[in-house]
Amino acid sequence: MVPPLFPSEDGMTAILRLDHLSKSFGAVTVADALSYEVAQGEALGVIGPNGAGKTSMFNLITGTFGPDNGRVFFDGKDITNMSAAKRSHAGIARSFQVPQPFSGMTVFENAMIAATQSAGLHGHEAERFCLEVLEQTELLPKANVLAGSLTLLERKRLEMTRALCAKPKLLLLDEIAGGLTEAECKFLVQTIKDIHASGVAIIWIEHVVHALMAVVDRLIVIDFGKKIAEGEPQKIMESPEVKEIYLGIEADA
Numbered sequence: 001m002v003p004p005l006f007p008s009e010d011g012m013t014a015i016l017r018l019d020h021l022s023k024s025f026g027a028v029t030v031a032d033a034l035s036y037e038v039a040q041g042e043a044l045g046v047i048g049p050n051g052a053g054k055t056s057m058f059n060l061i062t063g064t065f066g067p068d069n070g071r072v073f074f075d076g077k078d079i080t081n082m083s084a085a086k087r088s089h090a091g092i093a094r095s096f097q098v099p100q101p102f103s104g105m106t107v108f109e110n111a112m113i114a115a116t117q118s119a120g121l122h123g124h125e126a127e128r129f130c131l132e133v134l135e136q137t138e139l140l141p142k143a144n145v146l147a148g149s150l151t152l153l154e155r156k157r158l159e160m161t162r163a164l165c166a167k168p169k170l171l172l173l174d175e176i177a178g179g180l181t182e183a184e185c186k187f188l189v190q191t192i193k194d195i196h197a198s199g200v201a202i203i204w205i206e207h208v209v210h211a212l213m214a215v216v217d218r219l220i221v222i223d224f225g226k227k228i229a230e231g232e233p234q235k236i237m238e239s240p241e242v243k244e245i246y247l248g249i250e251a252d253a
């Protein structure tokens with residue numbers, strides 16, 4: 001039986017629900033009965049060791065591949081069998097760990113592709129919206145520059161721009177702070193805070209934990225495709241499970 005969608009257990013309205021998602025590639029399990037919810041407008045942080053299945057979880061949410069078992073619910077609908085393109089139209093957008101812009105196009109043209117193809121905007125409306133987003137992500141001065149010539153920080157900003165131009169209800173950020181200097185990271189965190197404040201729900205996978213902690217309302221920890229901890233960020237970071245994974249301290253030490 002399909003579980004009731006709204007409201008969720010804590011009385012909040014969920015934008016996303018993963019219900020016992022499982023996925024394996026041969027002997028490698030990337031999702032192991034993974035279940036959680038994201039409330040409308042919530043910012044959820046995701047941490048876990050390399051290879052734990054975090055990016056795979058995004059692939060299951062965006063429909064890059066389907067689960068072996070379990071279901072994905074988004075905005076009141078079961079989207080488990082929905083194509084990636086339809087999920088994008090429905091309001092799920094992502095940024096990639098390795099930025100994937102159209103390098104031979106300008107920043108503005110990259111933004112326009114997302115606004116027209118994913119958000120379904122046209123003409124002046126699309127242009128106006130792209131300019132607004134470029135201002136928000138501080139890329140407006142680079143609007144006419146080729147994406148291939150941007151710095152790493154600017155490419156990360158372009159990833160966010162493209163995702164935001166799709167008018168998402170849920171934004172998936174995959175290790176967007178990696179490789180940045182401390183000062184660059186601070187700027188990026190402020191932009192993500194602004195996006196969060198505008199009401200967009202966010203799931204943010206990040207190894208740069210202090211950046212994550214500055215934004216997220218809740219944290220989950222994934223190891224071997226399994227959710228091993230979930231809750232208030234500070235408490236989770238101090239939990240024995242996290243210390244064991246990140247610092248090599250035995251859970252019962």
Ligand SMILES: Nc1ncnc2c1ncn2[C@@H]1O[C@H](COP(=O)(O)OP(=O)(O)OP(=O)(O)O)[C@@H](O)[C@H]1O
Nearest residue numbers: 025028029030048049050051052053054055056057
């Ligand atoms: N399409 C695929 N086919 C086969 N194996 C895959 C596929 N996608 C991911 N994997 C494997 O699944 C495991 C989990 O990968 P995933 O990228 O989801 O981990 P991650 O937690 O995001 O890691 P990282 O923090 O290093 O980015 C890895 O061992 C990876 O090689």
